[in-house]
Amino acid sequence: MILALVEHDRGKPNPLSLEALTFGRRLAERADVPLHAVLIGSEARPLADLSAAYGASMVHLVTHERLADFAPAAWAQSVVEVVDAVAPEAVLGAGSDRGNEVMAHVAAKIGLAMAANCVEVEPREPYVVTRLRWGGSLLEEARLEGVPKLLTVAPHAVAAEEVSAAGEPAVETLTPALEDEDLRVRVMGRTEAAEGRVSLPEARVVVGGGRGVGSADGFAMLEELASLLGGTVGVSRVVTSLGWRPHAEQVGQTGTRIAPDLYIACGISGAIQHMVGCKAAKQILAINTDPEAPMVAKADYAVIGDLRAVVPAVITEIKKALDG
């Protein structure tokens, strides 16, 4: 049997767990064994049907009065007890923060190896898994020993897929023997993301300006765009060299390295020294007159044109969207 951990936060399922269920179901089918799910905490009880919809024929619901909020070692102990009870061939978690964490605790407790972020599993003895290295830039083929096999499923290794004829799942409830030790680490409070002045390395949005801005005065529109988007302004080296902006705003090899969700590079050609500073940006939008500029080539989105015309138009459009 294959056991899949269905992860949730105070009852809200993590979509990656559904992928893990799908991955587990296919593995189970190949090995011709059933797929079971494990749910932790009474808040997770409503997820039994969902687990079934994604192929679990049986759900092990682990409840305990002290399983009120996420506690990785306690969750791991819960999984271990289910493992002890049902002796699965393999245990799968999602390759999420919590999934990897809980499965690592499980592995430590059982004393077995664990393969994180697998994209393929060959259910032989030992398992041959293909897993992500370097955040997915590279794959590793590895042999995974032990019983049960412990692994997590890399995000988006498969698309979550409901089964056509899901029945009522059998639900087995279990109460683990939790030690104090298992509850030393648990969520004891929460805060919401604080608002305030955004610094370059922390900014979610950075509006970058290069030589194409044309003058020190030209940065007013970039400031406006940045503030509309809750971001901040960064500049290329040439801009500080020309004395248009202070050195503290320089993004690049010798300036600050940024990692925003979006980097809007306005009139920046994309010299290597600059790209080093912004390569951690999740998305890049380039606004540049030269369609062959390196920045355009490396961007996810681009507008070809003079930023001095494009940026004001974008500002107007954003204001419309915000008012609407």
Add this chain to the structure above:
Amino acid sequence: MTTLPRDANVVVIGGGIVGNSMAYHLARLGWKDIVLLDKGPFPSPGGSTGHASNFIFLVDHSKEMTEFTLDSVRQYQELGVFTESGGIEVARTKERLEELKRRVASAKSWGVEPVELVAPAEVKELVPFLDEKIVLGAFHTPGVGVVDSLRAGTLMRERAQEMGAITVSANTETTGLDVVDGRVAGVRTDKGDIGCETVVICCGVWSPRIARMAGASIPLTPAVHQMIDVGPVPLFAETVGEIAYPIVRDMDTNMYERQNGSDFEIGSYAHRPILMEPDQIPSIEESVLSPTELPFTQDDFDLQMEQALELFPDIVGDERVGIRHSINGLLSLTPDGMPCLGETPEVKGMWSAAAIWIKEAPGIAKTIAEWMTDGCPEIDPHASDIARFYDHHRTKTHIEARSAEGYNKTYGIVHPAEQWSSNRDVRLSPFYARERELGAVFYETAGWERPHWYESNAGLLDEYGDRVMQREAEWESRWWSPIISAEHLAMRDRVAMVDLSAFAIFDVSGPGALGYLQRLAVRQMEVPVGRVVYTPLLNPAGGVKADLTIMRLGSNRFRVVTGGFSGMFDKKWFVDHLPDDGSAQLYDATSAWCTVGVWGPRARDLVASVAEDDVSNEAFPFATCRGIDLGPVRALASRISYVGELGWEIYAPMEEGARLWDLLWEAGRAVGVVPAGIGVYATTARLEKSYRAHGNELELEYGLVEAGMAGPAVKDQDFVGKDAYLNQRQQEATALLCSLTVDDHTSSSGVKRYMLGREPILTPDGGPIVDAKGRRSYVTSAGAGPSVGKHILMAYLPPEHALVGTNLTVEYFGEPYPVTVAVVGNTPLLDPANERLKG
């Protein structure tokens, strides 16, 4: 995307500062249908331009390099990308302080002004964050600055585009070069092929790889130059722009430091030479930063950090200032430290513009563009001419050995006569073993080991010591011996044997041989068989391209003899002008013949004692040549001399050379023969005779009239440069080559000092001497004249100073020494009537 044209007039490969400058200058000179391509993206395709430190110091001891640099600065200024910051070269040692005085002299010789030597307190004023206690003084050049080299390249590319002359293609990799009948026929790229007859390789560290595609070599090696960047520097927080303080060269540690915005950049040429091969350089895709920015190797830089910390404790010692960036940047090194410029000798139409740094790139590009356009560059690039290399220079062994040796001399105190220590003993004459036995001290030219003097002649000092000007100062006694002067005097009294096997020898034959040589030589070549003609060669603008001798060995047979150093670029000049109809052929016979000069008043006695032939003046007059039998050796003897004495250059088959030497040596005992080195041949004897040397007095920037070599008449036949030469003869010369003698050698500290060459000639009150064309007067050659008892200097002087008896000064290590014009033109100081020579 750009579509590549199927055909072009010229393809410039490489889009760094060199390629962009090339494209612009070609367009400016009227070239059309230029293609500029690079395998990387613009503006920074991934070569060395992208990580260059971009600063420009103006003064170099090489005139050629300084001229390239000054011209480049003018171009950068005109483009608006030059920021003047000033530059300080600091001395930590007394020896360096002396060297800085020499840099002042070079600045004055090449016209770089203003410059000044400054005391530690003034250094502190200029660079407040420098610990002045570490330094003894500094050389300050206010005109030093930084450039935005990427911007400069972009602007030049755009200008060429505005002229409608150029197609630019980024991300286009050259995959092959087509060569048909020894000439470039096309460039193959991953975006398509371009037919063209001219290609310029501006590929920096990749240049050898591209040249190899056409079967040519560009002898350079990629090498690592380490740089770190520390910051942010609190002191720079309030400064505006890229640089507000002078750039510092810490010469004694082979390092430089400069402000770069909020950061402080530290670069080094001090670490062990780390050479690479062009094929080892990663591709753009494989590179983390760029192909020429390799991972930093910390261990190599540890000492440099300590030295930077010593000099800049306030910045480098600040714990808040972090090392934000560090790279092993790649740059190009060549075996002799000079760039590789010009058409490759192997492939017609394939030009090299390689081993060029930011500071000289636009000036060099302009020079090459002129050279490509009409063969007449304004700045003489002969020391950078890629045709200068012999085959052995192109071997990996040589390139790596000399590049590595030269690397740590980047800021070194290099004596003008300093010898290389690596890869020696490559070309040995058949006399070598005997010379070693005689205690020869060997200097190298073009790979040849040539005796500079012989320790076995030390005994001559007993005889001539009182006439030898002993050198008291360490600098000019370095790479020198008083024996040179003693050998000289013994030669003038008796007879000397001089090994001249380093000559480059080209045999020209065929029915068109005479017409062909007539087209190149200034002097009349239609002479009787057996005549020897000394002649200059000119370029079309009338600049002196070469000077050499040509023997007429038969009606259709000539032998050209030229110096070892200039042998290969002279050969290219001859080969380039060979008639298309095949009526003349050139054969490089350098390796077939050894040569010994036998000169002195007893030379005839010596030669006569072993010759089967009559060698009397009547039978064998001056400026003739013929075969003679010397014992068992059938040799070619040529009665000319570069030392001003009776005698012959004797040419023998290389393998018979040892026998010839022994024969002459034994016969010479009776007449007191001495072996004499190149110290006599190339300097002391030459200067007494006012003989000019190529690369010193003779270069493209001066003509024959100025050099005092115009001769009474011009031959009727046409020759290269004739029109310009005729024109020069009509004009008043703007400068005249003069010989000067030093009147008083005594320095302020009472030590006698002797100039070595390249020093500025100044007015009696120390002012510069500039001719109507803006050229400075400087010492082109310097050396002892033991027979005239004077230290002799040659220099071009404007007509108002070119008068015998005029008093001027020469600046040497910061002090003026009085000199007097002894000769205007080429009249010898010794034996003006040439009686010794022709007797």
Add this chain to the structure above:
Amino acid sequence: MNVLVCVKRVPATGGRITLTPDEQEIDTRFLGFTVSPHEECAVEEAVRLIEAHGGTSVVLTLGPSVAEEQLRDALAMGIGEAILLQTDGREWDPIATANAIVDVVRSREAAGMAFDLLLFGNEAADTGDYQIGIRVAHVLGLPCVAGIKALEVRGGAAVAQREADGGREIFEVSLPAVFAVKEGINLPRYPSVPGRLKAKKKEIHRIVPEKRGGGLEKVRLKLPEEQQGEVEILGSGPEAAPRVVEVLQRLGIVPS
């Protein structure tokens, strides 16, 4: 307070990754090496803790002799002492690695130099195993908070935060404890020149570790099929503005 920070030497990738012909390693001919990014933040955190609270800091790595370079990087940032668990350079799997670290911690403890905080990176940049810190904590019987983006030590306890959807989860544990740090917890300093020079002179304690455990064994590495990132051209000039805003909305930066 005594802090241990465990780091890993990894190639500083950035260009296209290529493999050695035997498919066992990344081809590092053109690459430098660095401390894995999460761990670089762990080093910074350790330095800050000691700056704030006093005490000692030790950096440890398991790797080949040349991993000394990464230890010196950490020393240059201000760590006090360095331990190299020297291997032949072949990979050790997570269990073996954790056991070797445990051995060091226990022997220090036996020598009266117990650690109050053991800092790890959340996962190594190269292998991405997500488990070394947790395994060490488990064997030593210590609590472990993984994935932390903030850490504050108050007396004998520490408050750690980690990011969760739109906010942060707060954990409080008593010391000694293990923390697995995520990038973003701080901005690691660049080492200064004096820091580098001091680091150069420090001794590296070299230990040949005993290899115990295993169970995850690399067979080979392979490159994923190339997914060419294509730039989406939204248009030319100001007319492209509405499409820009659509993208901003799609990315959740402007509310839709």
